[in-house]
Amino acid sequence: MADISVDYMGLQLTSPVIAGSSTLTKDMDNLRRAEDAGAGAVVLKSLFEEEIRLEAGTVEETYHPEAYDYMTADAAMVYGSGEYLEYVKRAADKVTIPVIASINCEGTKWWAKFAGDIEEAGADAIELNIAFMPFEADITGQETEERYLEVVKEVKKTVSIPVGVKIGANFSAIPNMIRKLEEVGADSVTMFNKYFQLKINTRTLELEPVHTFSAPSDAYSVLRWVAVASRQCGVDISASTGVYDEDMLIQYLLAGAKTVQVTSALYKNGMSQISDLNSGLQAWMKKRNINEMNDVIGLATRKKIRQVQTFERLQYIKIADGAIFQ
Numbered sequence: 001m002a003d004i005s006v007d008y009m010g011l012q013l014t015s016p017v018i019a020g021s022s023t024l025t026k027d028m029d030n031l032r033r034a035e036d037a038g039a040g041a042v043v044l045k046s047l048f049e050e051e052i053r054l055e056a057g058t059v060e061e062t063y064h065p066e067a068y069d070y071m072t073a074d075a076a077m078v079y080g081s082g083e084y085l086e087y088v089k090r091a092a093d094k095v096t097i098p099v100i101a102s103i104n105c106e107g108t109k110w111w112a113k114f115a116g117d118i119e120e121a122g123a124d125a126i127e128l129n130i131a132f133m134p135f136e137a138d139i140t141g142q143e144t145e146e147r148y149l150e151v152v153k154e155v156k157k158t159v160s161i162p163v164g165v166k167i168g169a170n171f172s173a174i175p176n177m178i179r180k181l182e183e184v185g186a187d188s189v190t191m192f193n194k195y196f197q198l199k200i201n202t203r204t205l206e207l208e209p210v211h212t213f214s215a216p217s218d219a220y221s222v223l224r225w226v227a228v229a230s231r232q233c234g235v236d237i238s239a240s241t242g243v244y245d246e247d248m249l250i251q252y253l254l255a256g257a258k259t260v261q262v263t264s265a266l267y268k269n270g271m272s273q274i275s276d277l278n279s280g281l282q283a284w285m286k287k288r289n290i291n292e293m294n295d296v297i298g299l300a301t302r303k304k305i306r307q308v309q310t311f312e313r314l315q316y317i318k319i320a321d322g323a324i325f326q
């Protein structure tokens with residue numbers, strides 16, 4: 001059987017398939033199911049920075065209380081920071097695969113020290129789900145990027161476990177941003193986060209959350225950026241969007257992702273989806289006489305520069321039978 005183990009952010013994973021952060025990974029039985037199904041690692045539900053601020057009694061400085069109530073109700077921010085440490089401990093005891101804790105944060109002020117507590121609680125790594133959005137017109141792109149880099153620098157000073165960063169797709173220069181994250185010490189970059197979205201109820205004029213899972217086709221814009229970034233940056237990349245079958249898993253790996261995080265498909269099909277992904281990958285490797293993951297990761301882009309150049313074409317010129325661009 002082909003060996004699908006992979007070294008990701010310095011952790012030895014038995015599979016490149018990771019159960020991504022979501023409400024599913026809050027549940028200990030689900031963590032065990034993910035492990036039994038062959039997940040290489042699990043990313044825990046994020047602790048949201050607002051929760052730490054709330055404990056410090058300062059959250060109203062930045063949020064209208066009603067808005068905060070709304071967010072706590074609908075974005076499932078259910079942990080206090082102490083409770084989160086307990087959650088990390090229980091998870092680390094429950095499974096033997098690496099447990100990646102996740103912090104959703106906007107800056108360093110409130111919780112940088114807390115990253116050390118998470119390490120002590122037994123997390124094998126931390127994924128920083130940095131969600132600082134330049135909603136004010138006087139915040140520049142450069143300031144926004146600086147903020148991300150500051151967070152990584154601070155946390156790297158605080159902990160010795162690997163630190164990954166989960167980013168959104170909103171940067172104006174994604175490969176450059178990834179390179180900067182790598183330069184300040186990020187051990188991995190997860191592409192991309194899926195932000196909580198809101199709609200306006202036209203009857204009540206109230207805001208309501210949009211609970212949308214990814215569609216399989218959402219993966220292709222991410223695939224492009226994984227291909228383009230992985231060729232130029234040395235940092236480990238984890239692809240996180242729209243993996244519903246082994247074909248998409250393999251595409252991400254061929255584009256240069258070291259691991260793939262799965263969430264929506266686990267909601268839809270359960271944790272057993274992970275074993276289907278693993279066996280699909282193994283069957284594909286066997287068919288091509290490939291024995292190890294180093295011969296899969298980046299195969300379609302590392303050695304085929306022209307294909308990456310094709311990824312860099314944005315406009316449709318002609319899509320004809322069998323020929324993508326002419």
Ligand SMILES: Cc1cc2nc3c(=O)[nH]c(=O)nc-3n(C[C@H](O)[C@H](O)[C@H](O)COP(=O)(O)O)c2cc1C
Binds near residue numbers: 243
């Ligand atoms: C219900 C739900 C809750 C999520 N919660 C988190 C979270 O707490 N932290 C985080 O980093 N990502 C969270 N995500 C994003 C997922 O980890 C993942 O990045 C995203 O859904 C894209 O992967 P997918 O296409 O496999 O769903 C959540 C996604 C869903 C659907």
